[in-house]
Amino acid sequence: MPAALRITLTTQEHQTLKELEVAECVPRRTKQRATALRLNAKGGKVKAIADYLGWAQSTVRQTIHRWNHHGLAGLWEAKGRGRKPSWTSQDWEALEQWLQEPRSISSRQLSQRWAKQRQVFVGAEQVRRILKKKWRWKRFRKKPPVPKNPELKAAKKRDLQTLKLWAQEDLITLLYLDESGCCSESPLYYGYSPIGQQKSISQRSRKGRRVNIMGVWEQDNRFEYTLKVGTYNANSYLRFMEWQAQKAMKRLFETGKPTVIIHSGRFNPSCQGS
Secondary structure: OOOOOOOOOOHHHHHHHHHHHHOOOOOHHHHHHHHHHHHHHOOOOHHHHHHHHOOOHHHHHHHHHHHHHHHHHHHOOOOOOOOOOOOOHHHHHHHHHHHOOOOOOOHHHHHHHHHHHHOOOOOHHHHHHHHOOOEEEEEOEEEOOOOOOHHHHHHHHHHHHHHHHHHHOOOOEEEEEEEEEEEOOOOOOEEEEEOOOOOEEEOOOOOOOEEEEEEEEEOOOEEEEEEEEOOOOHHHHHHHHHHHHHHHHHHHHHHOOOEEEEEOOOOOOOOOOO
16 A cells, blocks of 8 residues: 655745635646645645545645655646647737727637637637636726817816806706616626726717616706607707706796706717708
8 A cells, every 4th residue: 555645834835835726827737736735734645635636646646746856846837748829929919909909809709700810720718718817808998989178178167167156146047967778788898908907998879779868957956857768869859958948938937047958978969950
């Protein structure tokens, strides 16, 4: 019967092996070897460790011998082992360029595009494992389609402060208009972004019908709205504003205060053909 194998780990070695087990950039086999060594140092027998990891007992013994002869370096495979990559550095650069495009693209789409344009035949799961080293699948940020002019933005901010002051002094009725809605599909976009960064894409219109709400809000007073299935167009927008104009005219006769409606910067209906 083979003699029992047992290793002794220092506090530093135990901590190093524990960190290797949860490190993301470490191969799976290396993590398993670190687990086997820690279990053996705690008193685990070769058979119990083999059953826990799904290994043969000879593999556990080989791992312990590699640790005794090579130390920490014995946890990694020597260079030249394993299947060689089927892609080149130029193929990888092309893949990273596709990931920089302002759109959401999945690992399956990348796999198909790699095969079609670069003749690199790799499955979607393998693409995910490759990207895991430098990229993460996460939500994209949305940014306005057109950058705002800083001077124009500052001027509008000053106008807004003036209107708020007039409203506080009860000189005008100040209303805020905005439009929103919900789709049958999620409006969030996900894709691959470099580790530690978040990719941004421009806002764009979504196809399909959705439930929309357009409303005006007066601070600490009231909120009036209309609902519509589908996108608000020029005609529906003008009907809503006509309704508000009639109420503003009535308010002017009763109180003598004009009404000012501030539009949200995101809402800009087209008035072509109206």
